[in-house]
Amino acid sequence: MSGPPKADGAADAGTRHQRVRFYQVGSHVVGNRLLDPEQRTVQARTDRSNTLTCGHRACRGCGEALGARYVLDAAMRASGGELVAANATGCLEVFSTPFPESSWQLPWIHSVFGNAPAVASGVAAALRAKGRDDVRVIGQGGDGGTVDIGFGCLSGMFERNDDVLYVCYDNEAYMNTGVQRSGATPPAARTANTKPIADHPGNRFGQGKDLPRIAIAHGIPYVATATVAEPHDLERKVETAVGMRGARYIHVFVPCPLGWGSASHDTIKLARLVKETGLFPVYEAVDGEVVGVSKIRRQVPVEEYLKLQRRYAHLFGEHGRPDIVERLQAGADRNIREFGLLDGDEEVQW
Amino acid sequence: MVKSKPYAISLDVGSSLANKTGSWRDERAVYVDRMPPCNDACPAGENIQAWLYEAEEGDGGYERAWRKLVEENPFPAIMGRVCYHPCETACNRAQLDEAVGIHGVERFLGDEAIRQGWQLDPPAAAPSGKRVLVVGAGPSGLSAAYHLIRLGHAVTIREAGTMAGGMMRFGIPRYRLPRDVLEAEVARILDLGVELELGHRVEHVVEEIEADGFDAAFLAVGAHIGRRAYVPAGEAARIVDAVSMLEGLEEGERPLLGRRVAVYGGGNTAMDAARTARRLGATDAVVVYRRTRERMPAHAFEVEEAEEEGVEMRWLETVKSYDGGVLELEKMELDESGFPQPTGETVELEADSLVLALGQESDLSLLEGVPGIEVTDGVVAVGPNMMTGHPGVFAGGDMVPAERTVTVGVGHGKRAARHIDAWLRGGEFDPGPRPELAGFDKLNTWYYSDAPATHQPQLEAARRASSFAEVVGGLDESNALFEARRCLSCGNCFSCDNCYGVCPDNAVIKLGGPRERYEIDLDYCKGCGLCAEECPCGAIVMVPEEA
Numbered sequence: 001m002s003g004p005p006k007a008d009g010a011a012d013a014g015t016r017h018q019r020v021r022f023y024q025v026g027s028h029v030v031g032n033r034l035l036d037p038e039q040r041t042v043q044a045r046t047d048r049s050n051t052l053t054c055g056h057r058a059c060r061g062c063g064e065a066l067g068a069r070y071v072l073d074a075a076m077r078a079s080g081g082e083l084v085a086a087n088a089t090g091c092l093e094v095f096s097t098p099f100p101e102s103s104w105q106l107p108w109i110h111s112v113f114g115n116a117p118a119v120a121s122g123v124a125a126a127l128r129a130k131g132r133d134d135v136r137v138i139g140q141g142g143d144g145g146t147v148d149i150g151f152g153c154l155s156g157m158f159e160r161n162d163d164v165l166y167v168c169y170d171n172e173a174y175m176n177t178g179v180q181r182s183g184a185t186p187p188a189a190r191t192a193n194t195k196p197i198a199d200h201p202g203n204r205f206g207q208g209k210d211l212p213r214i215a216i217a218h219g220i221p222y223v224a225t226a227t228v229a230e231p232h233d234l235e236r237k238v239e240t241a242v243g244m245r246g247a248r249y250i251h252v253f254v255p256c257p258l259g260w261g262s263a264s265h266d267t268i269k270l271a272r273l274v275k276e277t278g279l280f281p282v283y284e285a286v287d288g289e290v291v292g293v294s295k296i297r298r299q300v301p302v303e304e305y306l307k308l309q310r311r312y313a314h315l316f317g318e319h320g321r322p323d324i325v326e327r328l329q330a331g332a333d334r335n336i337r338e339f340g341l342l343d344g345d346e347e348v349q350w
Numbered sequence: 351m352v353k354s355k356p357y358a359i360s361l362d363v364g365s366s367l368a369n370k371t372g373s374w375r376d377e378r379a380v381y382v383d384r385m386p387p388c389n390d391a392c393p394a395g396e397n398i399q400a401w402l403y404e405a406e407e408g409d410g411g412y413e414r415a416w417r418k419l420v421e422e423n424p425f426p427a428i429m430g431r432v433c434y435h436p437c438e439t440a441c442n443r444a445q446l447d448e449a450v451g452i453h454g455v456e457r458f459l460g461d462e463a464i465r466q467g468w469q470l471d472p473p474a475a476a477p478s479g480k481r482v483l484v485v486g487a488g489p490s491g492l493s494a495a496y497h498l499i500r501l502g503h504a505v506t507i508r509e510a511g512t513m514a515g516g517m518m519r520f521g522i523p524r525y526r527l528p529r530d531v532l533e534a535e536v537a538r539i540l541d542l543g544v545e546l547e548l549g550h551r552v553e554h555v556v557e558e559i560e561a562d563g564f565d566a567a568f569l570a571v572g573a574h575i576g577r578r579a580y581v582p583a584g585e586a587a588r589i590v591d592a593v594s595m596l597e598g599l600e601e602g603e604r605p606l607l608g609r610r611v612a613v614y615g616g617g618n619t620a621m622d623a624a625r626t627a628r629r630l631g632a633t634d635a636v637v638v639y640r641r642t643r644e645r646m647p648a649h650a651f652e653v654e655e656a657e658e659e660g661v662e663m664r665w666l667e668t669v670k671s672y673d674g675g676v677l678e679l680e681k682m683e684l685d686e687s688g689f690p691q692p693t694g695e696t697v698e699l700e701a702d703s704l705v706l707a708l709g710q711e712s713d714l715s716l717l718e719g720v721p722g723i724e725v726t727d728g729v730v731a732v733g734p735n736m737m738t739g740h741p742g743v744f745a746g747g748d749m750v751p752a753e754r755t756v757t758v759g760v761g762h763g764k765r766a767a768r769h770i771d772a773w774l775r776g777g778e779f780d781p782g783p784r785p786e787l788a789g790f791d792k793l794n795t796w797y798y799s800d801a802p803a804t805h806q807p808q809l810e811a812a813r814r815a816s817s818f819a820e821v822v823g824g825l826d827e828s829n830a831l832f833e834a835r836r837c838l839s840c841g842n843c844f845s846c847d848n849c850y851g852v853c854p855d856n857a858v859i860k861l862g863g864p865r866e867r868y869e870i871d872l873d874y875c876k877g878c879g880l881c882a883e884e885c886p887c888g889a890i891v892m893v894p895e896e897a
Contacts, residue, residue: 028796029797029847031847034407044847044860055368056855061854065855101364101368101369257878263879265883
């Protein structure tokens with residue numbers, strides 16, 4: 001199994017011609033008028049839940065708002081609308097529920113910053129006690145609430161194999177409080193407290209947490225990474241996860257125009273490029289074993305990704321740091337080797 | 351703000367729908383239809399993107415595609431065979447993998463229409479009571495007649511020859527355009543009620559207009575006179591011009607060319623003549639051209655097909671004299687400006703006949719003495735509305751200054767018909783502003799997968815040289831469908847749902863229904879531009895809001 005397995009196959013189905021791809025875009029665009037509705041993404045449907053509806057106060061081009069809707073709409077569909085979400089404090093909570101308004105169109109509970117996984121575990125326990133095994137539970141939060149503040153609760157949830165799908169929307173810093181470094185901030189990125197001053201290249205190398213791998217190390221039933229650039233892939237992973245029991249974890253890469261200093265219209269492009277550079281490997285793991293990776297389709301050097309963001313501006317120009325760009329490229333190359341992200345590469349198990 | 355509410359409650363309890371985030375916006379997304387490069391390049395003004403869109407649906411889509419196509423051009427089966435498809439040269443897909451094989455799909459649709467017996471819609475316009483004379487039943491005249499009758503006018507075509515088709519019949523050999531195809535597409539136009547008078551040579555156009563009570567005329571007499579060159583020749587030398595030879599063949603003559611045939615010229619007609627000579631039994635068919643291959647006016651694929659059939663090419667040579675079955679050729683060399691200059695060095699070439707393919711001229715005798723007519727370099731000057739200097743007399747096709755192709759002629763006929771219609775009604779035809787070109791830079795090509803073109807089967811060369819059977823085969827249904835679906839739909843929405851999916855604010859409304867598109871919900875659109883950036887085909891633009 002490799003790549004986004006259903007996408008191409010789905011486009012082939014329903015036609016008597018072999019490998020006729022509708023407009024040749026069936027596997028990449030959101031929908032397609034020639035495809036059977038069941039083969040389009042949930043996002044293509046006029047009856048999608050819009051779990052996160054209009055009027056929310058996310059910034060222009062917010063990747064997290066997009067990612068949350070993709071995930072929850074897919075989960076609503078997969079669970080037949082029987083879904084509860086526990087949401088950590090953070091951007092996603094703040095922009096969606098300024099009292100007394102709410103953008104949520106599903107049962108939704110706000111936890112404190114650090115305990116969304118525990119609240120979700122509690123909701124799951126309560127449902128079990130009531131014999132409601134038809135209702136599925138999602139815990140969700142940003143990278144700060146997940147990899148740092150909520151980490152203990154999350155690890156416990158994994159360890160107990162609680163029946164929760166936890167989704168982290170990773171925008172690589174504490175955005176809500178003013179763009180401070182989190183454990184998911186990548187090396188060399190500028191944040192409010194990792195400023196590139198003198199020899200300091202922004203965030204340091206070698207520190208931080210790779211939560212998808214930590215989750216895999218817990219041996220839980222399902223772990224996946226995804227980006228907002230490929231809704232077919234993301235929705236398939238959500239559907240897979242909702243169809244399973246026990247602790248499951250999906251890590252969604254969601255660009256942040258405000259915190260990254262990128263154009264609001266580049267949100268999806270950045271999510272596409274981060275995968276195509278190899279900086280963010282997209283894969284899934286079952287029971288602690290990597291079982292599928294999304295191959296790079298058009299490989300690009302990391303510069304193409306970095307240059308679109310002001311948080312990396314100090315690496316370029318007259319006083320640029322090509323040495324650091326090289327280290328970042330080396331990291332991408334390591335991912336490519338390790339996960340076999342290019343065609344023809346062997347898939348590596350670890 | 352409601353003052354009576356407790357502290358910290360400033361809004362009614364409820365949904366965030368109350369919060370109209372559209373007020374944040376400084377740019378708005380606007381759906382546009384840009385000009386696809388194929389349409390932009392089509393001399394007949396076909397809406398290629400639109401008919402491919404229909405064809406992509408397969409099954410019932412083919413007839414819709416065909417009907418969309420014939421709104422602009424009544425000859426899909428002919429076009430798909432003889433047009434030099436500038437659309438494909440312009441196609442954006444060429445920069446991804448290969449251009450969409452538009453002509454193959456067009457031909458498939460045209461052939462399908464003939465197979466299925468699809469008929470043209472009867473004229474929708476009410477009869478205008480006006481009568482228009484069309485002179486010449488070639489592509490341009492037939493196209494004009496078709497569009498004029500659809501616009502409500504009565505049309506009479508007067509054709510000097512004994513058969514309709516013009517250069518489609520007398521210039522294009524049947525191995526490129528089978529006559530049953532030609533006849534089927536011409537008959538469909540006549541079935542609309544166009545009157546065709548064969549064997550009627552118009553001697554003086556203004557006199558006929560007046561005598562027979564026409565309100566306007568469209569002249570499309572073509573260019574049927576082969577240009578001669580002075581070649582000192584002996585008594586027995588057999589010299590024919592290519593146009594007469596091809597015409598004679600069409601009328602049932604079998605030109606006696608002999609076994610070794612030399613063709614003088616480098617255009618498409620020279621290729622046709624040489625390939626025809628091979629089919630008539632010539633063992634050697636040699637094209638003599640004074641410049642180089644790169645500078646030949648013939649299209650590359652015609653030269654290639656000719657070579658495949660055993661036609662020999664001789665570059666940089668001119669014919670000096672012809673006597674006793676021997677041609678004296680002088681070698682040429684290109685000067686700095688690329689013009690061939692004689693070298694004085696000569697060679698001999700044995701040839702039983704010499705076919706001259708040095709270009710064609712128009713017989714403009716029907717315009718002699720007509721006031722206002724301006725003739726320059728053997729062609730009639732017309733305005734942008736295709737009208738000559740004589741009011742009510744329009745002209746197009748090979749007899750006016752333009753590239754001489756079937757498609758250009760068809761385009762002239764359409765354009766002239768629209769202007770004649772406006773002129774007869776006392777107005778002016780306004781084609782409207784031309785949309786901005788949907789160039790390659792307008793596309794987000796990430797969304798398109800690689801899909802190389804399908805190629806039409808070709809009759810193997812050995813069989814070609816001995817028969818006039820059609821050389822290039824058609825695409826079958828599955829190939830045509832595949833090819834249609836390779837279209838990138840440049841600049842025009844194809845309902846991929848990307849905008850609807852990628853909006854973080856749910857501010858794109860999907861109108862639903864297979865044909866319906868989308869609308870921006872300006873109450874909530876924050877103007878992030880994601881929809882425009884992620885539109886594969888460049889059909890959304892961001893427009894600044896007024897301050």
